[in-house]
């Protein structure tokens with residue numbers, strides 16, 4: 104059985120959970136086995152995960168799961184997997200997953216692939232999973248050699264398809280240890296899709312020339328419903344917050360659309376963004392290296408081009 | 422405080438990754454290596470700051486071949502007191518690496534074991550969490566702030582669209598992300614002193630392979646860029662809608 108940890112986003116099952124469950128379904132189909140989901144806590148709407156391919160949803164409800172503690176979550180997932188006889192366990196490759204995936208693989212002594220970007224395949228007789236390496240400069244085909252396998256999925260990796268109907272929801276009892284960590288503050292900005300999950304991203308570089316000019320970027324982002332990002336020097340100069348910095352030493356993203364304005368396209372920047380589906384580059388220098396990695400290019404002054412593009416988007420959206 | 426900083430080696434960031442003709446390996450001809458930036462810039466420096474304010478020792482540890490000694494020496498030049506290299510001839514997967522670190526650290530009573538957020542080579546973000554599980558320690562990934570008061574740590578971690586603040590008693594493990602500290606450049610004196618600092622080489626423990634890399638591929642090259650008249654952004658919107666189908 105493939106068991107997927109369906110992670111809620113701010114108290115509801117959203118895109119992250121839908122993509123994970125659908126990925127698990129596709130993995131289960133490759134292996135010809137069942138796909139079950141695991142829910143930690145009493146998030147409403149668990150039965151609706153059936154639409155993305157989970158036949159059964161197992162729910163563990165316990166006060167110990169209300170605040171996040173990676174060690175406790177790991178025990179919950181590991182023990183659920185053992186009880187249910189899961190052979191493949193799937194997690195998100197996000198801040199939650201990065202705290203759990205390694206723990207789970209170590210606890211189960213399972214081969215793992217962190218940050219997979221494609222549905223596993225059976226190749227040369229081995230269960231093989233592809234993941235980006237060298238910050239997206241290449242992909243590695245990783246064979247998992249153990250009976251139990253752990254995979255974490257990078258966001259925006261597959262096309263989410265609705266397949267089935269409602270899932271059966273059952274409760275699962277698991278003995279959990281006491282948490283050693285205490286969450287004293289949990290703060291998330293609402294109303295904005297976080298960068299790693301964003302499908303549309305508008306990004307600005309040093310060419311925007313200062314935080315006081317950023318409205319050309321944010322206006323376009325708002326018109327599109329996109330998330331904003333920036334190059335490293337922009338974050339280093341505190342023009343924008345650090346969490347917006349994309350690239351090899353920042354966030355690696357793979358949106359459907361990446362619009363880069365006033366960014367030259369250094370190799371370390373490209374490494375984190377070049378797996379975006381469509382790239383639009385706006386730069387006044389026709390020799391800027393970024394044009395070589397772009398699908399669409401606009402050679403021009405971003406202070407003229409961006410407002411024009413924002414207007415065009417607004418017109419298009421009516 | 423007894424602090425351990427785990428450092429890995431990674432190709433220099435401007436490296437163009439090339440594959441061998443059969444696609445089975447990375448062609449390492451001419452590749453220059455550096456210490457993984459997250460390990461050097463944030464993990465090591467925060468550890469040194471804690472030592473400077475509260476006393477103690479900073480040890481750096483690498484699992485790798487003898488070639489890595491130059492990277493380890495750089496860590497000593499930046500200010501670590503001593504170093505350990507667990508001797509393996511080839512880099513292996515995350516679980517193998519974590520097992521080596523855990524077996525070395527077990528029973529040595531480190532207050533904090535530092536990791537980088539991820540290697541910029543295999544981008545797993547797994548080794549630290551694995552070591553923590555093997556040693557039954559709390560682990561906090563993507564730490565952007567760390568304050569200590571006696572045996573109690575307050576750690577701020579990055580989460581999607583925000584942050585979380587966690588209180589936890591040492592011993593702990595954590596991974597360092599941007600914001601935890603500011604990069605330090607080694608000075609001449611540091612470089613000279615590093616030559617005389619101890620670098621212990623320890624034998625690896627046996628551990629079976631749980632994964633194997635069958636081969637590599639490169640991302641598809643983009644076709645040539647389609648240039649749009651900067652006066653005509655309606656055309657760009659049309660193409661994004663009709664051709665690229667992304668809006």
Ligand SMILES: Cc1cc2nc3c(=O)[nH]c(=O)nc-3n(C[C@@H](O)[C@H](O)[C@H](O)COP(=O)(O)OP(=O)(O)OC[C@H]3O[C@@H](n4cnc5c(N)ncnc54)[C@H](O)[C@@H]3O)c2cc1C
Pocket residue numbers: 427428429430431432457459460482483484485512513514515518535536537538539540542543544545546547548549632633634
């Ligand atoms: C040239 C080269 C070739 C490689 N070839 C292979 C290969 O053929 N097969 C394979 O499976 N892997 C290979 N690797 C990767 C391999 O060495 C491990 O996977 C790597 O050590 C951990 O990478 P990761 O992305 O899993 O680490 P992460 O989990 O992302 O690392 C997090 C942190 O753990 C610590 N850490 C990671 N590695 C080490 C280390 N070696 N010593 C001390 N601390 C460490 C660092 O603090 C790092 O920031 C290769 C790496 C390099 C540089």
Ligand SMILES: Cc1cc2nc3c(=O)[nH]c(=O)nc-3n(C[C@H](O)[C@H](O)[C@H](O)COP(=O)(O)OP(=O)(O)OC[C@H]3O[C@@H](n4cnc5c(N)ncnc54)[C@H](O)[C@@H]3O)c2cc1C
Pocket residue numbers: 307308309310311333334335336337348349350351352353364365366367368369370371372375385386387388391403404405406434458
């Ligand atoms: C170890 C290491 C890691 C790194 N990691 C990262 C990383 O993760 N992410 C990252 O982004 N960088 C990273 N860098 C930095 C990288 O090498 C580049 O320096 C950086 O990406 C450049 O940022 P930029 O494109 O915003 O600025 P610049 O290179 O200065 O480019 C500005 C561009 O704006 C254009 N421009 C100026 N004015 C206008 C205008 N009015 N209209 C239109 N265009 C205009 C210019 O033609 C130019 O192309 C790293 C570097 C190192 C050494």
